[in-house]
Amino acid sequence: MGAYNWDFLIVFQNLDVLAKGLLLTFKIAASSLVTGLIIGLVLGGMRLSKKKLLSFPAAVFVEIFRNTPALVQIMWFFYALPILLNLQVSPFMAAFLSLTMNNAAFSAEIYKAGINSIEKGQWEAGKALGMNFLKLMQRVILPQAIKRTIPAFTNRSVELTRMTSLASTIAYGELMYQGRLLSEYLYRPIEIFTTVALIYFIILYTGTIFSGLLEKRLSRSD
Amino acid sequence: MESVLRIEGLHKSFDDLHVLKGIDLNIEKGDIVAIIGSSGSGKSTLLRCINFLEMPSKGRIYFKNKLIGNEIKKKNRKPQIKYKESQLCKVRTHIGMVFQQFNLFPHMTAIENVMEGLKSVLKIDKSTAKKKAKEKLEMVGMMEKADIYPSRLSGGQQQRVAIARSLAMDPEVMLFDEATSALDPELVGEVLKTMEDLSSTGMTMLIVTHEIEFAYTVSNHVIFIHEGIIHEQGTPKEIFSNPKRQRTKEFLAGFRHFEN
């Protein structure tokens, strides 16, 4: 490592800047997560529908957001959308919209796979008892599908949190942005970026551990 | 005797495959009907059309002399039958079905499975439903496993719970779609016993089965389905001891262990 003088003190002195960034990371992650999940469930339902009018647009939406890079999506929403709508789009709005839609697309696929994984016999048993579609979904299909898809959804959430760092490129003040600003200001990229990496690691690693535990716990009750 | 189910000219096709080619059948209250035939003959399809898990391509089904579905009269064409999902749901509450793969709800205990139809569909309150469920579980001999999940039950036990689940709805007729075909040989007996006990209570039953001895003992009418139509039918004695038609003889010859 040569004669490099590590100076983590300077990081501690500016921890509040990073903390501010972290807060915004949580803000964008949480809001995109929840909104994306809700929209994703609706999209998933549309994907499963037998009516082409519903399933086709949903499929197009999902394919577009799954087959384009997240960074390109964020930048499109920040640079291109305002021109299209003739409206101002703030960094938060652009990041929120693109991450929400991205999450919605992936959530729709998870939901669709989950429902399709329930074997036909379950549908038939419920129908044979006289259940209508809604009752079937509510009492038989969804409880089973949710259990199966929770691991995939929690993995998605960790991935989404990881993606929030991309918002720094459009000047949204989350953790990565603050880290970059601080590193330019203090001329200490090693300490700053190492700290930023460490913070992300702690959050995301905890997320994956939690996800793993959840998966184990759910498969135990089978 | 009162007609429970009457089927007139039932046809069912899956894309290009014409499975049922015109079934006419009348089931009266208390009838125990055994339906036999080789794989692909249409026996399961017939059962599944009766409770509309498959939609008939042509023909009519009457439940207690009332047509299921709405007749739409068309000018210069034969009237068509249109079905409404809500009406079908209602009919299904009077027809019980027991599946080859049991299809118990894995996220509910045995007793919760039995109570489910009562609570969600018939809107019966929890305590009454529980009482009724216990009664039916007792009847099939599964009361001591009431709080156990299906994954912890043997195939025979699961099937008996499945029977209790259908019985709890107090159906007018019970359909059995090869109820023992997926069971290990040593577990078949307990389910057949349950079905036999049920038959002596006066329940109307349609049983698709390969268990010829059981069919002989328990049923009062036997139907042999071949290539989508009723090839021959009669009393168990007529069909099993003295089949008249060639195909019926050939089919029964395959069950060498059967003695008159």
Next chain:
Amino acid sequence: MDYKWDFLIVLKNIDPLISGLYGTLLLSSVSLILGLITGLILALLRLSKFKPVNVFALYFIEIFRCTPPLVQLYWIFYALPILINISLGPFESAIIALSLGSGAYFAEIFRGGIVSIARGQWEAGKSLGMSYFTLMLRIILPQAIKRMLPAFVNRAVELVKTTPLVAVIGYSDLLYQTVLLSQRSYRSLEYFTFAALIYFVILSIGTTLSQYFENKFNN
């Protein structure tokens, strides 16, 4: 909407965009190859019975899977050169970051695939007197590759999805050229939509390929 779309301007300036696309494809292919090699090495380390080596590989993989690719890129571009006293340009930093990042994921795919090959295969090979490497090369990997192919293609698609990040450290890929051109022309809508379209085509080919392999090997 009175906005006048003008895709003609994109076509007039197609040259820098094509060179950007070339940059993306070059970066993707080099990182893919290096990533696969890195992944294989890491997987073998993870399978090692020597604990320190195993644990090192474990943490290496977890660090790269639990940190954002952008953070990895910045660290390698800004921090690493100071630390090792070697200057790293955008291309080199990009290659290192993408190879190590994808390598961590490839490692898990390799490991899963290798572990899924039944013990009997190892034993049969060993009783013929095969060395570890011969076994790996001739018996285990050929069988494992079939199972891992869909996952590999998926990861490769993810890799391509990560390449636009290098634009922020000044590597001339498709996104970098797109940003440059749109800043000069105020035609962000057309340029960004065009870029998104190009990426969409490339990535769709990837996901279709992945589906094809999945269907082929599951039946």
